[in-house]
Amino acid sequence: MKIRLYVLILTAAAAAAVCGGRVEANSSVSPLARGLKRLSLVAVQDNGRIKPLEVYAAGFARRNRDLKVPDSLVQASGGRDDLLILLLASAGRFGGYRGAGGLGSVRLYPAPGRWLCASDVTAMALSSDGDMRTGELLSPELVDFRRYVDAVTAALAYKEPSAGAFSAAADVLASFLEARYDAAGVSTSRLTAEAALYRVKPFVVSAFLYFVVGVVSVVLVARKAPRGLVAGLLAVAFGANLVAVVVYGFVAGRIPVNNSYEGLMILAAALGFLGLVSCLSGRLYAGGAMGALFAAVALAVAEFTPVKRGITPPVPALQSLWLQVHVVTCFVAYAAFALGFAASLVVLASRSDEKRSRFDYLAYRATLFGFVFLSAGILTGSVWAKQAWGRYWGFDPKETWALVTWLVYAGYLHLTLLKGRSEILRALAAVAGFIAVAFTFFGVNYLLSGLHAYA
Amino acid sequence: METFGENRSTFALPLYPLSEGKALVLFAMLYVCGAIVWANLPTATAGGIHEHWGILVVVLLPAALVVFRMLSRLLRAAWFAIAIIASLTVVAAGAAILLPTEAALARVYRTFPFVALGATLAASITACILARAWNRSNIPYLILHIGLLVIVLGAFVSLLLREDGFVVLERGASARSMTLRDFNVTIADESGGTIRLRLPFEGMFGRLGYRHILQAGPLRLTAFYEPSRGGAGRPRLTLLATDGAAAGSIEVSYGETPGVLQLGDSSYMVAFAPTHIAMPFEITLDDFRTVFYAGSFIPKEYRADITISSKEDSGKRSETLRVNHPVTEGPYDIYLSDISPDGSVTLQVSCDPGARMVFGAGVLAIVGLVMGFVARMQRARHQGKADEN
Numbered sequence: 001m002k003i004r005l006y007v008l009i010l011t012a013a014a015a016a017a018v019c020g021g022r023v024e025a026n027s028s029v030s031p032l033a034r035g036l037k038r039l040s041l042v043a044v045q046d047n048g049r050i051k052p053l054e055v056y057a058a059g060f061a062r063r064n065r066d067l068k069v070p071d072s073l074v075q076a077s078g079g080r081d082d083l084l085i086l087l088l089a090s091a092g093r094f095g096g097y098r099g100a101g102g103l104g105s106v107r108l109y110p111a112p113g114r115w116l117c118a119s120d121v122t123a124m125a126l127s128s129d130g131d132m133r134t135g136e137l138l139s140p141e142l143v144d145f146r147r148y149v150d151a152v153t154a155a156l157a158y159k160e161p162s163a164g165a166f167s168a169a170a171d172v173l174a175s176f177l178e179a180r181y182d183a184a185g186v187s188t189s190r191l192t193a194e195a196a197l198y199r200v201k202p203f204v205v206s207a208f209l210y211f212v213v214g215v216v217s218v219v220l221v222a223r224k225a226p227r228g229l230v231a232g233l234l235a236v237a238f239g240a241n242l243v244a245v246v247v248y249g250f251v252a253g254r255i256p257v258n259n260s261y262e263g264l265m266i267l268a269a270a271l272g273f274l275g276l277v278s279c280l281s282g283r284l285y286a287g288g289a290m291g292a293l294f295a296a297v298a299l300a301v302a303e304f305t306p307v308k309r310g311i312t313p314p315v316p317a318l319q320s321l322w323l324q325v326h327v328v329t330c331f332v333a334y335a336a337f338a339l340g341f342a343a344s345l346v347v348l349a350s351r352s353d354e355k356r357s358r359f360d361y362l363a364y365r366a367t368l369f370g371f372v373f374l375s376a377g378i379l380t381g382s383v384w385a386k387q388a389w390g391r392y393w394g395f396d397p398k399e400t401w402a403l404v405t406w407l408v409y410a411g412y413l414h415l416t417l418l419k420g421r422s423e424i425l426r427a428l429a430a431v432a433g434f435i436a437v438a439f440t441f442f443g444v445n446y447l448l449s450g451l452h453a454y455a
Numbered sequence: 456m457e458t459f460g461e462n463r464s465t466f467a468l469p470l471y472p473l474s475e476g477k478a479l480v481l482f483a484m485l486y487v488c489g490a491i492v493w494a495n496l497p498t499a500t501a502g503g504i505h506e507h508w509g510i511l512v513v514v515l516l517p518a519a520l521v522v523f524r525m526l527s528r529l530l531r532a533a534w535f536a537i538a539i540i541a542s543l544t545v546v547a548a549g550a551a552i553l554l555p556t557e558a559a560l561a562r563v564y565r566t567f568p569f570v571a572l573g574a575t576l577a578a579s580i581t582a583c584i585l586a587r588a589w590n591r592s593n594i595p596y597l598i599l600h601i602g603l604l605v606i607v608l609g610a611f612v613s614l615l616l617r618e619d620g621f622v623v624l625e626r627g628a629s630a631r632s633m634t635l636r637d638f639n640v641t642i643a644d645e646s647g648g649t650i651r652l653r654l655p656f657e658g659m660f661g662r663l664g665y666r667h668i669l670q671a672g673p674l675r676l677t678a679f680y681e682p683s684r685g686g687a688g689r690p691r692l693t694l695l696a697t698d699g700a701a702a703g704s705i706e707v708s709y710g711e712t713p714g715v716l717q718l719g720d721s722s723y724m725v726a727f728a729p730t731h732i733a734m735p736f737e738i739t740l741d742d743f744r745t746v747f748y749a750g751s752f753i754p755k756e757y758r759a760d761i762t763i764s765s766k767e768d769s770g771k772r773s774e775t776l777r778v779n780h781p782v783t784e785g786p787y788d789i790y791l792s793d794i795s796p797d798g799s800v801t802l803q804v805s806c807d808p809g810a811r812m813v814f815g816a817g818v819l820a821i822v823g824l825v826m827g828f829v830a831r832m833q834r835a836r837h838q839g840k841a842d843e844n
Contacts, residue, residue, distance in 0.1 A: 316757050316778035361835075368831065372824045379817040387779045390619065390790045390803045392810050393610070395564050400551040407544040414540060417533035436548075 193251050202244035203265060207299035209237035210272065210292045217289035230288045231279035237292060238272030241299070245269050252311045257327035258318055260445070261309035264302035266328060270335035271295040274366070278339065284362045290342040294335070308445075322384035330377035330402075334437050336370030337409070339363075341434035344427035360423045363430055364416070371409045378402050401440040408433040478529035485522065490567050523578060530575075530582035539576050546572070565614070577607045595830055599823025605816030613809030620732065621792060622802045624740035631737045633804045635730045638709070640692065642674070642716075643724040673698045674718075692727045734804060736784055737764040741773070743800050759791050759800050776802070 213233045220230050245265055249256050256262035275291020278284065301307065343363035350356045381402070382392040393399060412429040415422050473481065529535055550563040563569055584600050587593050620633035679693040689709040694716065696703055701719030713726035743759040759776040763784050774782045776791040783789075786806045793801040 313755065315754055320779045365832070365835075368828055372821070372828050375817075375824055376821050379814070379821060382817070383814060384779075386810055386814075387781060390781070390788065390792070390805045391617075391807070392613075392813055394556070395551075395560055396556055397551045400547050400559075404544055404548045404551070407540050407547070411537055411540040411544065414533060414537050417536075 193247050197244075197247060197251060201303075202240065202247065203268075203299050204303055206237060206241040206244055206268065207296050207303060209240050210268070210296035210299065213237045214289055214292035214296055217292055221286050221289050227279055227285040227288075230285050231276060234272065234276050234279060234288045234292055237295070238269070238276055241265070241269050241272050241295065248311075254314065255324045255328070257324050258314055259309055260307035260441075261302045263327060263331060263441075264298045264307065267331045267334055268295040268298040268302075270332045271298060271338060274332075274335050274339055274369075278362070278366075284358065286346075286359070287339050287343070287362060287366070290339050291335070294338045294342065317388045320384050320387060322380050322387065326377055326380040326384055329373045329380060333370040333373035333377055334441065336366045336373065337430075337434055337437050340366035340370060340430050344430035347423055347427040348431075356423055360426065363427065367409060367412055367430060367433070371406075371413065374402075374406055374409065378406060398440065398444045401436065401444050405433060405436040405440050408436050473525055473528065475529050475532065478526050481522075482526060482529065486571060489571055523582070526578070527582040527585070530579045531586045536579055536583070539572065539579055542572060543576070570611075570614070573607055573610065577604060577611075580604045580607070592830075595823050595827035597823070599820050599827060602816045602818075602820030602823055606813050606820065609809040609812030609816060611809070612812060613807050617805065617807045617809065618732075619803070619805040619807075622738060622804060623799050624738070624802065625799050626740060626742060629737050629739040630734075632731045632733045635732060637730050638680070638690070638692075639726075639728055639730050640678070640694070640707075641713075641724075641726045641728070643726075645722060674723075675699075694725065696723075734787070735766055736787075737766070738762070738789065738802065738804075739764070740800055740802075743794055745794055757791055757794050759794070759802070761789070761802070763789075 213236070216233060217230045245256065248262075248265065256265060271291045271294045273291075275288045275295070278287025278291065302309075340363045343359045343366060346359040347356050347363060350359065381399075385394070385399075386392040408429060412426055412433060415426050415429055418425070523530070546563065546569060550559040553559075554562060580600050580603055584597060584604065587597060589597065618635070620635045622630045622633045624630055674696050675698075677695040679695075681691045681693070689711065691706060691708050693706045694704060696705070696716055696718060698718050698721070703716055703718045705714050705716040705725050707714050707725055707727040710728050713724045716723040716725050739762040741760040741762055743757075745754055746756040746758070747754055757778050760773065761776055761782070762771055762773050763782070764771045765784070774789075776782055776789065778791055781788045781790045786808070787804055788806070790803040790805070791800070792803040795801070
């Protein structure tokens with residue numbers, strides 16, 4: 001099905017600009033959202049339904065998967081579909097959407113602190129000087145806004161909509177918003193960065209690079225090519241990933257650790273980094289290939305499965321330095337365990353003793369490293385839990401499964417105490433440990449309920 | 456494959472070095488004895504185990520030391536460590552999959568088998584620490600395991616001594632007492648005499664937590680506890696009572712009005728409710744508000760302004776509570792727990808002497824781990840160079 005792409009503005013107000021957005025309709029950049037805080041990419045399909053592709057604004061996609069756009073409006077919008085979608089999305093977001101006629105209940109006016117709907121404004125206009133309740137609306141702005149509302153109403157006149165009216169409304173809205181948001185000091189660099197994020201899709205690019213590097217590295221490792229070559233290739237993919245994470249963090253204005261999507265991008269970066277370290281430091285550079293392949297998988301999962309995502313501002317419980325340290329250390333641990341898992345699979349599959357003991361050593365080193373970080377991750381997590389929920393340990397499913405993972409790897413390390421050849425046992429433990437990691441990360445979220453609902 | 460530091464201490468630790476088979480039998484016997492004692496602890500008194508420190512220190516501690524020495528060879532065996540780790544893993548994973556958190560706490564984590572497993576873990580770590588030579592190459596190992604041991608001990612301290620309650624306040628209101636999240640049965644006879652029973656850790660050995668036998672003055676009670684199902688409804692308690700002559704039964708719901716238990720000619724008022732305990736300070740809720748991110752309904756900040764008036768020095772101080780930013784008053788931490796739409800604020804008040812132990816020991820353990828990791832990597836590097844030569 002042919003999908004037309006639009007970029008869509010949503011919600012949120014000017015004053016506390018956390019992230020930036022930029023509206024783009026096909027190739028032409030609209031001035032509409034310059035200064036708007038957030039945006040989403042949506043597709044209007046040929047049947048007139050809006051299909052959210054990427055949602056960067058809180059709560060929109062989940063609530064409005066089947067928002068029906070009247071065909072006449074789609075036709076009428078002419079070249080300014082972006083405005084139409086802005087209106088409908090805002091309407092849907094605030095629950096006021098009842099077809100094109102119900103504009104009065106749609107909150108389209110971004111006043112500081114909240115969005116107002118037309119009836120709010122009318123109420124203020126009727127009161128003295130327009131500052132009845134909030135004092136935030138000054139008369140000149142109110143006049144502007146009336147113009148805007150009138151223009152939009154004309155544009156959306158359901159029975160006889162016209163492209164000309166749409167265009168006029170868009171212009172009014174654009175000038176209106178620009179004045180407002182420029183005054184609010186919204187950072188244009190953030191807007192540019194966010195627009196770039198949606199256009200370039202750096203995580204898809206990184207995933208692709210990791211995949212290619214991984215496959216090439218496997219061949220190179222098998223042919224015993226110089227390790228510098230593998231390291232160099234991996235460095236390129238890791239660099240792309242790192243830049244993407246930094247840009248994302250810049251747009252979000254925080255360390256990206258608040259949902260599964262962000263976690264997976266950190267995980268991929270950690271995998272790339274550990275793979276690189278493994279390439280450069282040891283005699284074993286197979287770790288580089290494994291790291292690249294796992295990172296590709298992590299980013300692919302982030303991009304192409306419905307994990308929790310979105311640049312949303314953190315709710316109060318998530319505003320903690322401990323949380324950020326907790327998540328990053330945990331994901332570094334998971335990355336190391338992934339390498340240990342891959343190496344253990346080689347141990348289980350290999351027939352030569354020499355190869356088995358080489359990969360057993362790689363697995364052991366990765367696992368020990370991961371264990372240090374997992375321990376630190378659990379500790380920082382418990383400090384955060386004490387601050388947020390008043391107890392350092394509560395046997396919440398996520399906590400319990402982190403403990404299970406820790407215990408499995410503690411068992412792994414203690415297996416080295418057993419006399420005789422315990423490589424196979426250890427390899428099995430590493431496989432079990434990685435299953436526990438995967439369950440802690442994904443299974444707990446989808447199968448069990450608990451406090452860790454965010455990630 | 457070697458581990459961190461491999462030198463064993465040479466001095467003989469066990470007084471009575473039993474073979475592992477005999478030690479295992481002894482261990483099993485102890486476990487059963489412990490379970491029986493646990494199941495018959497005097498729960499009818501108002502307190503938990505921690506009110507019996509005297510018994511612990513005078514009788515149990517020396518006995519435990521002797522037994523520990525007898526068992527130390529078993530406790531420090533590698534296979535035993537692996538067995539404990541494996542059991543903990545299976546139990547925790549199973550409980551987390553099969554039971555919701557509250558039920559898992561009541562039926563698994565706070566029952567004798569789990570606590571005994573934790574105690575065995577502590578004993579095992581202790582035996583390993585004592586058996587290690589205290590020399591340089593063992594420093595990471597020792598730091599790590601001492602850290603882990605203190606974490607386990609800290610968990611026990613929390614289990615026994617943690618006080619955790621809540622206070623619900625409206626704007627301008629004050630509170631001097633908090634409500635514990637516990638289960639209390641109060642029985643009042645006609646003369647006004649009151650017997651208070653506190654159900655201990657929900658869940659006793661072998662009964663999965665739902666039956667308690669209590670002695671309350673002249674009454675012998677069998678209590679069947681039924682937790683709320685999936686958060687709906689209140690927990691209920693059915694009491695079968697006898698005073699030797701007559702028998703009767705009553706059903707009471709948690710936090711609701713007391714019921715009357717009729718036994719022959721005498722009647723008793725039976726209430727089933729949480730304990731309210733006095734706090735050593737008074738909390739006044741001055742104001743509260745929720746701040747949203749501009750233009751959205753995503754909460755940015757919850758704030759509550761409170762005044763804490765200490766009873767001892769009659770000092771007052773004003774504080775602002777926010778999520779993730781508790782306020783400390785003496786041994787208590789005060790948390791902002793909830794702001795409800797009807798205009799009331801729930802504060803959590805908790806006192807946990809185990810927390811600092813656990814955090815401090817946690818840092819220690821991490822330090823030990825890092826040192827061990829670095830030492831291993833260095834050794835591997837030397838070995839690698841030696842191999843190349």
